[in-house]
Amino acid sequence: MTQVAYQINDRRNKEVLKNDEHWDLTTADQKLALYDLHRFGYRLLFVRNMLTGPVAVISQQDDIAAIYADGEVDLRPKITLREYH
Template identity: 40%
Template sequence: MQASALDSNYLTFEERRIAQANVEQHWDRLTTPQRFAFYTLAKLGYQLLFVRSSPHSRTAVAKQDDKLVTIDDEGDIDFNPDVVLRERRPPRH
């Protein structure tokens, strides 16, 4: 097991949020249909925020200004998703 994987077991919740995956890592988590759908959104100025995985599905979340969209694992885009993002809070000391 790599040292970075071991260290992540001892990070606080806030520290794990700070060490979020970068866009390239999120891109690797997209399904092929999600990649095609996001490519279309990127042309409109959307940025990929993250990919949320569950045992049965993956949902990509993208943002343009204050508008959020989701892309399901079949590549269907929801321009009015029921998603609430957490606020970014500074780490507790």
């Protein structure tokens, strides 16, 4: 299954969350995984709430990865980011 993640306001024109607000949406397992990946240059882009729980979308330069609610890291997720123009 391919997930589409939006890097800007979604189509409902909700307010864009700040990075610390996204951080607050992550689970403890996601925070631990991101701490480990931070030393390799990964940073939190945003969090999306899915039916299976929150998905933290992270990046390192042009590489996108996902951390699922249980802390599992997917370095090759099927996520498409929409470009903001």
